[in-house]
Amino acid sequence: MTTPSPRLRQIRDAVLAGGVGAYPTEGVWGLGCDPWNEEALARLIALKGRGTEKGLIVIAADPEQLEGLVEWPADRKARDTILSTWPGPVTWVMPAAETLPALLTGGRRTIAVRVTRHQPVIDLCQAVGLPLVSTSANRSGHPACRSGWRVRRVFGNQLDWFLPGPLGGQKGPSEIREAGSGRVLRPATGS
Numbered sequence: 001m002t003t004p005s006p007r008l009r010q011i012r013d014a015v016l017a018g019g020v021g022a023y024p025t026e027g028v029w030g031l032g033c034d035p036w037n038e039e040a041l042a043r044l045i046a047l048k049g050r051g052t053e054k055g056l057i058v059i060a061a062d063p064e065q066l067e068g069l070v071e072w073p074a075d076r077k078a079r080d081t082i083l084s085t086w087p088g089p090v091t092w093v094m095p096a097a098e099t100l101p102a103l104l105t106g107g108r109r110t111i112a113v114r115v116t117r118h119q120p121v122i123d124l125c126q127a128v129g130l131p132l133v134s135t136s137a138n139r140s141g142h143p144a145c146r147s148g149w150r151v152r153r154v155f156g157n158q159l160d161w162f163l164p165g166p167l168g169g170q171k172g173p174s175e176i177r178e179a180g181s182g183r184v185l186r187p188a189t190g191s
Contacts (some may be wrong), residue, residue, distance in 0.1 A: 004127035006166050011161045012128045019160030020044045022151045025059070025090040026118045027170025028136035028144035031159075033128060034057075035069065041103040047158055050140040055106030057088055057133035057174075058113045061125035061129060068114050069131065071095040078180055087117035089174040093185065104133070114174060120165040125144045136173060141171060 006010065014021065021031045031047065033040035035058050045052055049103055060066050063083065071094065073079045082092050089167045096111035105111050114134065116122060125131055136144035137151045145151045175188035 004123070008123060008127035011124065011163060013127045014161040015130070017160075018043075020047065020144075020153065021161030021163065022148075023124055023132075023163040024120055024148070024165045024167045025134060026116065026121075026168035026174060027144055028173055029148065030059070030134040030169070032124075032132040032134055033139045033154075034128075035104050035133050036130075038100065038101045038103055041101055041133065044135065045103060047155060048135065048138070048140050050135075052103055053106045053147050055108055055110075055112065056104055056112060057134045057176075058104070058131045059121060059125065060113065060131035061122045062087075064116055065110075065125060065131040066115070069097055069100065069111060070113055071097060081174050081182060082179060085177075086115035087122075088115075089117075089168070089170050089188065090114065091100070091174045091176045091178060092179050094179040109121055112176060112189070118168040120163060124163055180188070 015034055020040055020043050022029055022031055031044055033044050058069060091112050091114040093110050093112045096105050098111055138144045145154060170190050175184060176186040177184055
């Protein structure tokens, strides 16, 4: 891993201090924070105007960053199926570690996770040293932001950090599948 840029070091410090910010993902802009920081999670949920029962997606630079968040399937075939889709724009709902904040999981025993192939997010997660919450940058009930200027217009100075950059090649949010069954819970909206 290379030394993070000054901008990424500033963002890392903001995330570790409980900050909430925005960054480009594979298909839409995301809002993110430290997934273990309950105050940051509460702020992010309030910014979106979203119910606490929905839970949030977590994005990582590599599968190792998901340790402590998920319980991997014991079945080797199920684990291989998940890993075969990463890095990439497929989110998996997996059993959650027992120690996760209820605001992150929506009070469920599962968590939605993804390992990205989008370089700006990989760099961000590596600089912070953590996976990050990755929920679409929008107010609840409104379309997800697909440009940085739109994020700034919607959220203004309510964000503590902002990582500029391009979106990946997706046309919208990632596909969501259920671990174990492989059932598609939300289809991808394009690639």
